[in-house]
Every structure is written in structure tokens, then in C-alpha cells.
Amino acid sequence: MTVTAPERETVVAPATAPSYGMSERTRKERRLGWKLTAPAVILMLAVTGYPMVNALYLSLFSYRLTDPSGRKFVGLANYGVVLRDSLWWQDVVTTVIITVVTVAIELVIGFIFAMVMNKIIFGRRTVRTAILLPYGIITVVSAFAWKYAFALDSGFVSNWLGWLVGKNYNWFGHRGSALLVICLEEIWKTTPFISLLLLAGLSQVPEVLQEAAKVDGATFMQRLWKVTIPNMKAAIMVAVLFRALDAWRIFESIFIMTAGAQKTESLSFLTYRQSITRVALGIGSAVSVLLFVTMVIIAAIFLKGFKVDLGTVKGERR
Amino acid sequence: MAPITMNHITKVYGDGYPAVNDVSLEIADGEFMILVGPSGCGKSTLLRMIVGLEDISSGDMLIGGERVNEKAPRDRNLSMVFQNYALYPHLTVYENIAFPLRLKGVSDDEIKRRVEEAATTLELTEHLQRKPSQLSGGQRQRVAMGRAIVRQASAFLFDEPLSNLDAKLRGQMRTEILRLQRRLDTTTVYVTHDQTEAMTLGDRVAVMRKGVLQQVASPRELYEQPLNLFVAGFIGSPPMNFLPAAIEDNQVKLPFLSYPLPREVAAQIGDSDLLIAGIRPEHFADSSLVDEHKRDRGTTFEVKVDVTEWLGSQQYAYVPFEAPEEINRHLAELQQELDGEQMRTQMIVSLDPASRIRDGAKAELWLDPSRVHLFDPRTGKNLTRDAKAEAPAATATSSASGSASSAPAPAPASSSAAASSTAPASSAAAPAPASAPASGSAGSAEPPAPDGSLRPT
Numbered sequence: 001m002t003v004t005a006p007e008r009e010t011v012v013a014p015a016t017a018p019s020y021g022m023s024e025r026t027r028k029e030r031r032l033g034w035k036l037t038a039p040a041v042i043l044m045l046a047v048t049g050y051p052m053v054n055a056l057y058l059s060l061f062s063y064r065l066t067d068p069s070g071r072k073f074v075g076l077a078n079y080g081v082v083l084r085d086s087l088w089w090q091d092v093v094t095t096v097i098i099t100v101v102t103v104a105i106e107l108v109i110g111f112i113f114a115m116v117m118n119k120i121i122f123g124r125r126t127v128r129t130a131i132l133l134p135y136g137i138i139t140v141v142s143a144f145a146w147k148y149a150f151a152l153d154s155g156f157v158s159n160w161l162g163w164l165v166g167k168n169y170n171w172f173g174h175r176g177s178a179l180l181v182i183c184l185e186e187i188w189k190t191t192p193f194i195s196l197l198l199l200a201g202l203s204q205v206p207e208v209l210q211e212a213a214k215v216d217g218a219t220f221m222q223r224l225w226k227v228t229i230p231n232m233k234a235a236i237m238v239a240v241l242f243r244a245l246d247a248w249r250i251f252e253s254i255f256i257m258t259a260g261a262q263k264t265e266s267l268s269f270l271t272y273r274q275s276i277t278r279v280a281l282g283i284g285s286a287v288s289v290l291l292f293v294t295m296v297i298i299a300a301i302f303l304k305g306f307k308v309d310l311g312t313v314k315g316e317r318r
Numbered sequence: 319m320a321p322i323t324m325n326h327i328t329k330v331y332g333d334g335y336p337a338v339n340d341v342s343l344e345i346a347d348g349e350f351m352i353l354v355g356p357s358g359c360g361k362s363t364l365l366r367m368i369v370g371l372e373d374i375s376s377g378d379m380l381i382g383g384e385r386v387n388e389k390a391p392r393d394r395n396l397s398m399v400f401q402n403y404a405l406y407p408h409l410t411v412y413e414n415i416a417f418p419l420r421l422k423g424v425s426d427d428e429i430k431r432r433v434e435e436a437a438t439t440l441e442l443t444e445h446l447q448r449k450p451s452q453l454s455g456g457q458r459q460r461v462a463m464g465r466a467i468v469r470q471a472s473a474f475l476f477d478e479p480l481s482n483l484d485a486k487l488r489g490q491m492r493t494e495i496l497r498l499q500r501r502l503d504t505t506t507v508y509v510t511h512d513q514t515e516a517m518t519l520g521d522r523v524a525v526m527r528k529g530v531l532q533q534v535a536s537p538r539e540l541y542e543q544p545l546n547l548f549v550a551g552f553i554g555s556p557p558m559n560f561l562p563a564a565i566e567d568n569q570v571k572l573p574f575l576s577y578p579l580p581r582e583v584a585a586q587i588g589d590s591d592l593l594i595a596g597i598r599p600e601h602f603a604d605s606s607l608v609d610e611h612k613r614d615r616g617t618t619f620e621v622k623v624d625v626t627e628w629l630g631s632q633q634y635a636y637v638p639f640e641a642p643e644e645i646n647r648h649l650a651e652l653q654q655e656l657d658g659e660q661m662r663t664q665m666i667v668s669l670d671p672a673s674r675i676r677d678g679a680k681a682e683l684w685l686d687p688s689r690v691h692l693f694d695p696r697t698g699k700n701l702t703r704d705a706k707a708e709a710p711a712a713t714a715t716s717s718a719s720g721s722a723s724s725a726p727a728p729a730p731a732s733s734s735a736a737a738s739s740t741a742p743a744s745s746a747a748a749p750a751p752a753s754a755p756a757s758g759s760a761g762s763a764e765p766p767a768p769d770g771s772l773r774p775t
Contacts, residue, residue, distance in 0.1 A: 211371050212404035216418040216465070217392040226417075230408040 052292070059285035066279055078286035088270065088287070092294075095266045097179060099247040102186045103240060109187070110194035110239070117195065118202045135192035143256040146185040147172075150257075175262045182253050182264060190246065194239050201235020202228070241302040245295055267291045319504050320382030320472040321347045322368060327377035329363050329529075337363045339529040340377070345473075348503045350496075352520035354510055356552070356657045360529035361509045362477055368507060369396050369475050381472055397466035398475040402482060403458045405450040405465075411437075412446040415464040422469070436464040439498070456487045460494075467498070473505035480515065492518060511657075513553055517541070525549050527655065547698035550596045550691060551652055556634065559665045560652070562645040563595035563692060570595065570692070573639040573665075575619040577687035583701045587694070593701070594645060596691040599634065599668035605684035607670050616686035623681050624664065633669040635681065638662060648695045 059078055063071040082088050113131050120127050134142065148154045150171040158169050172178045205228055213223045229236070251268040258264045260273065271291055275284025322345040329338040338360040345351045353361040366372035368379065370391035379386050386394050397418070405414050413420075415436055419429045437443045440460040450458055459479060466474055479495070480488045496519055499506050510516055516523050517537040525532040525540065525548070533545040537553075544550035550558050564571040565587065568579045572595055587593065605618040627634040641649070641663045653659055667683060675681040692701045 206404070208400055208402060208404040209406060211391075212398070212400060212406075212465075213417075214371065214391040215369055215396065215398045217395075217421045219392065222421055226421075227406060231406075233408075 055285040055288055057285075058281050059289050061282045063282040064278075064280050074282070078282050079290070081283065082286050082290060087265075088290075090263060091265050091267050091270045094179070094264060095248060095250070098183055098186065098250055098266065099244055101183050102190070102247050103243050105183075105187050106191045106194045106243060107236070107240060110191050110198050113191065113195035114198035114202050117199050131195060132192045134189050135196075137189065139189065139252040140256060142189050143185060143253040146181060146188075146253075147257045150181050172258050173262065175264060178258050178262045178264045182250075182257060185253050185257070186247065186250065190243065193246075194243050197239035197242065198232070198235060201232035201239070204235065205231045237302060237306050241299065244298055244302075248295060248298060249291075267294070319347055319470075321345060321349075322473060322505060322507065323378075323380040323383075324364075324368075325378040325380070327364065327367060327379060328375045329360070329367060329372065330375040336375075336529050338367065341526075341529075341531045342377075343524060343531065343534060345505060345507060347505055350499050350506045350508065350519060350521045352508050352510060352516045352523040353526060354513060354516040354523055354552075355526035355532075356655060357511060358528075359526040361511075361526050363529075364526070365398075365475055365477055365507060365509045368473075369398050370394050395472045396475055397469065397471035397473075398477065399459075399462045399466050399479045401478045403450075403462040403479075405458055405461055407450055410447050410449055411442060411453070411461050411464075414450065414461055415442075415468050417465060418469045432468050433464075436468045439467070440464050440494075455483050456491060459483060459491060463495070463498070467502065471504065473507065474499070476506065476508040476510075478510055478512075479508075481510070481512070488512075495519065513555060517553070523553075525552060527552075543703050544596075544691070544700055545703060546700055547594065547596070547648075547652060547693045547695075548655065550693070550700065551656055554598060556599050556666045556668070557656075558596045558598050558691075560645075560649055560693075561595045561597065561639065561665065562641045563593040565591045565593060570687075570690075572690075573641070574621050574637075574683075575617055575685065577617060577690075580688075580692075580702060583692050586701050590694070590696075592642065592644065592695065594648065594693040594695050596693055596700075597665075597685065597689070599666045601685060601689040602667040602669070603684045604669050604673040604675055605682040607673060608684045612686075613684065615688070616684050618682055618684050620680055620682050621665075623667075623675055623677065623679055626669075626675060626677050628671065631671060633671045633673055633675075635667040635669055635675055637665040637667060639665060645695065 060073060060075060061071055062074045062078070117124075117128050117131060137145075150157050152158070152168065152170055155171070158165065158167060158171070161169075169177075171181050209227050209231065210223055213227045218226065249268050250266050251272065254260060254264055254266055254269050255272070260266075260269050265273075267287070268291065271284055271288045274280050274287050278284070322343075324341055324343045327338060327341045327343075328336060330336050341360075341364060343351075353364060355361050363372055367374050368381075370386070370389060374387050381394060381396070406417065409417065412433055415433045416429045419432060424432075433446070434443070437446055440463060442457070442460055442464060445453060445457060445461075450461065453461065459482075462479070476495070480491050483491060492515055495508075499519075508515070508519060517540075520537055522534055523537055523540055524534045527548050533540060533549045535543075535545075540549060540553045544553060547560070551560065561572050565579060568584065569576045570579050570593070583593075605613070608616075621637045623635045624638050625636045627636075646663065649663070669675060690702070693699065694701055
């Protein structure tokens with residue numbers, strides 16, 4: 001009581017009593033909130049926080065599992081090695097190409113799919129299921145399916161497109177064509193995800209706005225660009241952000257289809273090769289930390305640069 | 319600016335239900351037409367068919383003499399104010415109003431001029447750079463109107479524009495809309511379920527029921543000479559009283575009084591001996607307050623008043639009565655159609671606030687039987703409708719009976735009535751009530767005639 005007394009004097013007199021009661025209740029509520037979230041927070045710290053900190057720690061050492069006794073503190077030298085290596089930059093370029101191409105194409109196709117799913121009346125369930133089906137297939141499985149479709153021995157695509165590229169075209173034998181197949185597989189597989197997020201945004205644009213725009217004299221394209229898209233901008237940015245971060249980590253498709261050959265290696269794949277194949281834990285950790293940093297930069301650009309408000313996806317818009 | 323003509327317009331939905339059933343309506347250039355009716359009567363559907371947001375199942379829709387059935391909304395050059403305003407949330411007020419002009423590629427200078435002009439008219443100038451979410455309901459409503467008036471549309475369409483506003487603002491905006499329409503002199507179709515809006519705004523009012531047009535007439539005619547039971551019950555607040563009227567020995571026997579059966583009614587009823595009498599609450603009076611010279615025109619009778627409500631300018635007394643089962647059934651059905659509920663059979667009497675009649679007391683009331691309407695309970699048709707009482711200009715409906723669609727004759731004279739209504743109304747009695755002897759402005763105990771001050775019938 002003696003502690004609270006001077007506090008109470010500083011506040012405006014009449015409001016003191018009730019506001020004090022409220023703040024006590026609020027404080028209790030906040031304490032309860034912390035107690036309720038504590039198990040989840042502890043679990044997250046154990047399974048996510050610890051490996052991240054450990055990776056950061058390991059990246060400061062020259063350390064190969066084949067030579068545990070040779071472990072030596074090298075400071076930031078590993079980062080210097082990675083950033084000076086042209087392989088890192090080549091993989092950055094590969095990852096950027098895959099991310100930009102897939103996200104751009106998926107955004108367009110996903111938007112068309114979302115509009116179809118939003119508008120369709122007959123066979124709604126069938127169409128929605130058909131559109132969403134690829135997303136339900138395990139990435140490894142779909143990667144194998146696409147690999148077999150394009151491979152020299154089992155592939156039928158070369159047969160179909162023989163008139164264009166020659167009967168025995170080796171799709172995985174050139175950087176461009178290999179990246180093309182990888183991108184196609186990514187697009188086929190994850191467009192449903194982006195179209196789901198866009199559908200959620202689309203359904204938040206009231207139909208009456210479309211009607212008002214029709215009466216105001218807007219054509220379909222004018223309604224799309226001047227009414228629909230501006231009103232679902234937040235949903236679009238969130239969809240692009242999620243997909244970009246997802247595409248930036250691409251691993252399975254490359255692992256299965258080319259195993260990084262023909263300069264199709266992505267940053268995730270580089271991390272894998274350093275840490276697992278070469279068991280160079282120091283360098284591998286440095287690459288994974290750098291990969292993490294690039295993702296933070298992408299997220300920061302979206303959240304700060306484009307002012308994406310994640311609350312809008314959940315319909316918390318004022 | 320263009321007239322709108324509807325010929326046998328029908329809207330049938332997938333389940334075969336006709337939401338709008340064979341509606342024919344002629345809206346003159348510059349006329350203010352109200353579509354009114356209880357919810358689900360098809361008035362909004364009809365409006366949406368005019369603007370093109372709803373397909374027309376059959377019939378012809380003509381705007382400015384040109385058939386527009388197959389035209390997209392953007393090619394009809396109409397502007398519409400939606401119930402929830404439908405403002406573009408991502409645009410400022412300025413850009414919201416400018417939106418139709420931007421679509422047409424009007425130059426920036428011209429847009430600026432016209433938006434500012436509209437904003438001045440609607441007193442929105444200081445809000446032009448704000449977003450709709452920062453505006454109050456009334457301001458949003460004005461922005462929606464600004465978007466409608468900024469381009470030279472052939473007609474304005476309003477879909478219950480005031481129903482999201484609170485009562486006080488609604489009254490103000492109603493006057494604003496009227497003033498705006500009179501000034502711009504643009505053909506206007508206005509959908510509402512609020513009969514105050516219908517009575518005060520419209521040059522003519524079209525009453526709809528279950529997709530069928532019931533009566534198209536001036537507000538005064540609708541009030542004084544309703545075509546059928548539905549219109550009589552819908553128009554007026556408090557509503558018209560419906561009492562059982564037994565016909566015996568050429569006498570109309572109401573629960574509290576009887577009077578001689580009018581001759582023109584006797585000719586129509588055949589052998590039926592039970593009618594429904596419709597009496598407006600204000601046609602009753604406290605007999606002690608009736609002027610001597612008027613008293614002889616009517617009859618006095620005694621009732622037991624259940625409850626009274628004193629409102630300052632008015633006083634209502636509620637008088638319960640018993641009605642035969644058949645009439646009760648008709649009235650309950652009617653109430654349901656009117657979005658109401660038949661609680662008990664009671665009569666509402668509008669009394670002079672000076673009246674000393676109090677709850678639970680016996681009261682002597684006065685009524686002029688010539689003001690009583692008699693309806694056929696089976697068809698709902700008004701048997702006492704005095705066709706002569708209508709001003710010729712307002713005769714827009716054919717003599718179709720209640721359930722049939724009444725095709726309004728395109729009366730060219732009605733547009734002149736509309737035009738003349740902008741002129742200040744004289745206090746002289748309109749020709750309409752001339753044959754109803756007890757009407758007129760002389761009786762001090764009489765409440766003022768509805769809508770009498772704005773325009774002649």
C-alpha cells in the first residue's frame with residue numbers, strides 16, 4: 001500500500017480508483033496470458049531457438065565431422081570464404097531466378113484460379129478439388145513424377161515435343177531447360193497455395209463494389225484493376241511474401257531432378273551439400289546462417305517496404 | 319435525362335418464383351417515382367432490372383425510348399445510390415466522386431471542376447481528401463449521392479438510401495434528396511419500404527405486393543382513394559383501421575355504429591353480407607370537440623377506450639372490438655403481408671390532443687360515414703373508391719381489381735402534374751376530395767391532410 005500511494009497521487013484524482021481497479025485486472029489477465037502461452041514458447045525455444053543459436057555458434061569454427069579434433073575457432077572467416085566464393089553467388093542467382101519466375105507466374109495463374117473458384121456456381125466442389133489437388137501431393141512424389149516425365153529414358157514429354165526440341169532432347173542436360181522443368185514443377189505444385197490465399201482476399205471485396213463500378217461505367221478490366229485488386233492488395237502481398245519465402249528455400253525438386261547439376265543448385269542445396277555431404281559443419285552453418293539472413297531481408301522488404309499488414313489476412317481490417 | 323418505360327416486365331428466378339410479375343410502368347422525364355412495398359415485394363429487383371444488374375426474364379425496358387434489355391449497366395448511363403453506399407474504401411472522397419468520370423477519360427481539369435461542384439452542392443468540400451472509413455454515415459451517404467450526380471446520367475436510382483441512417487438524419491437527408499432532385503430535374507426512381515419517404519418524396523408512388531404492381535398514383539390519391547385493401551393498409555401511419563362490416567337491411571353495421579349502405583356499393587356486392595370497412599384513425603373525432611356545423615354530417619357513438627397515447631401534437635386512443643372469424647383471418651393474412659403481426663382486433667383513433675378522453679373511460683366519438691371505405695374481403699377491392707375524386711392527371715392506373723396487375727395508362731398529363739408540383743402549393747382545396755363532403759381544411763378537429771402542403775393532386 002505504501003508503494004502505491006505516491007503513484008495514486010500523480011494520477012488525476014477522480015479517475016484514480018476505477019483505473020487502478022482496471023489496471024489490476026488487466027495485469028492479472030496479462031499474467032494469465034503469459035502462463036497459457038509459456039508451454040508453447042518453451043517448446044519453440046527448444047526446437048527452433050536452440051538449433052539456430054547452435055548454428056550461429058558452429059559457423060564460427062573450422063570444423064569437419066571427419067576431423068573432430070581439428071576443430072578450431074576462426075571467427076567470421078567462414079563467412080568470408082562463402083561470400084568470396086563464386087559458387088555462392090551462382091546459387092544466389094539460381095535461387096533468385098527460380099523465386100522470381102515461379103512467384104510471378106503463380107501469382108497470375110493463382111489469381112485466375114481464385115477468380116474461377118470465387119465465381120463458379122456449377123460443379124464448385126469438383127473444380128475446387130481439381131485446382132487444389134497438386135498441393136496435396138508430397139513434394140518428393142511430384143518431383144519424381146516430373147522427373148520421369150522429362151527424363152531421357154522414361155520421359156514422354158520429349159516424345160510429344162519432339163517437333164520442337166528433337167526426340168532425344170536431354171531436359172536435365174542444360175541449365176536453362178533443367179531450371180525450366182524445376183520451375184514448372186514448382187508452379188504446378190504450389191499455385192493452389194497462392195490461389196487459396198488470393199481466394200480469401202477476393203472474397204473480402206464486397207460484391208456491391210463490383211455492382212457500383214458496373215453502374216459507374218467500368219469494364220471488366222477496369223473493375224479488376226481499379227476496384228478488385230486495390231481492395232485485396234494486402235492479401236496479394238501476403239500471398240506473394242509467403243510464396244517467395246517458400247520458393248527461396250527450394251530443395252526437394254532440385255535434389256531429385258538434377259541433384260544440383262548443370263548449375264541448378266539452390267542456396268538450400270548448397271547448405272545441404274556443405275553440412276551433410278561434406279560434413280563441413282562450420283562452413284555449412286555459415287551458409288545456413290546467410291540463407292536465414294537473406295530470408296529475413298526478404299521478409300523485411302515486404303513488411304516494411306510494402307507495408308504488408310499480416311492482420312488483414314485474418315479479416316482484422318478496420 | 320430520359321423517361322423510363324417498362325412493358326410487362328417479369329423476373330422469374332430459377333425456382334420458378336416470379337419476383338416481379340408483369341409490371342408495366344411509365345416514368346416521365348424528370349419525374350420522381352417511388353417504388354414501395356413490404357420486404358420481398360420485388361421493388362429492389364425491379365430497380366436492379368432498370369439499372370441492368372439483374373436480367374429481365376421477359377418484357378421490355380425502355381430508357382429514353384431505347385430498348386435496353388440487352389445492354390450492360392455501363393451502357394445504360396444511369397447512376398445509382400446503394401443502400402450501404404458501396405463507396406470504394408481504397409479511394410478518397412474526391413476519387414470516389416471522380417470515379418465515373420475517370421472511367422470515361424474526362425480531363426483532370428474537368429474532373430476537378432465537376433467534383434468540386436458536386437462537393438459544394440452536398441457540402442462535402444472539407445472532406446474531399448478523407449477516406450470513406452473516416453466519415454460518418456450521413457457523410458458517406460452524401461458521397462454516394464455525389465458519385466451519382468457528378469455525371470450527366472439519364473436517371474438516378476436510389477435503393478433504400480436512407481435506411482442505414484438514424485431517424486433524425488434520415489429526415490434531413492430526405493429533404494436534401496427532394497431538393498436535389500427538384501433542382502437537377504432528373505428522372506428518379508427511388509425504392510423504399512418507408513412510407514414517410516414514399517409519401518413525401520414522390521410525384522407518384524407505385525405500390526408493389528409479391529411482385530405485382532398494386533396501384534400507381536400520387537401520394538394523396540393513394541392515401542385517400544386506395545384501390546384495394548393492401549394499399550389501404552400499407553399507406554398511412556398509424557395504419558387504416560379495418561373493421562368487420564355486416565350488411566343488413568341496407569345498413570352497414572360496424573362494431574360500434576351503423577349507417578345506410580351507399581348506393582354504389584349496394585350495386586356491387588351482390589349477395590355477400592360481410593365486408594371490411596376501412597377507416598383512417600384521423601377520421602374519428604372526440605364528439606365534444608366537433609364543430610357544430612360539421613357534427614350533423616356524421617354520427618356519434620359510444621366506445622370503451624382501452625389505452626390512450628398522448629404525443630403532444632396528437633393523441634391516439636385504442637378501442638378493442640370483436641370481429642367474426644372470417645374477417646380475422648383476412649386481416650391476419652394482410653398483416654403478415656405488411657410485415658406486421660395481428661395482435662388483437664383493435665381500432666386506433668386519432669384524437670385532438672386537447673381531448674379529455676382517458677384510459678378505461680367511456681368516450682363518445684364522432685365519425686363521418688362518407689369517409690369510410692368498404693372493401694370486398696374476397697378480392698380486397700375497394701368498393702367505395704371514388705374515381706371522380708381523383709384529379710384527372712393522377713389517373714395512372716387502369717381499373718384493374720386487387721389481385722390483377724394494374725397496368726398504368728401512360729398518362730402524359732402526369733408529367734405536367736409533376737412539373738407543376740415544384741410551384742408553391744396554394745392553400746386552395748385540391749380537386750380530389752371535392753366529392754367527399756366532410757373533407758377540407760375547415761374542420762379544426764380534423765388533422766391536416768397528409769402531404770397537403772407540398773403539391774396539388
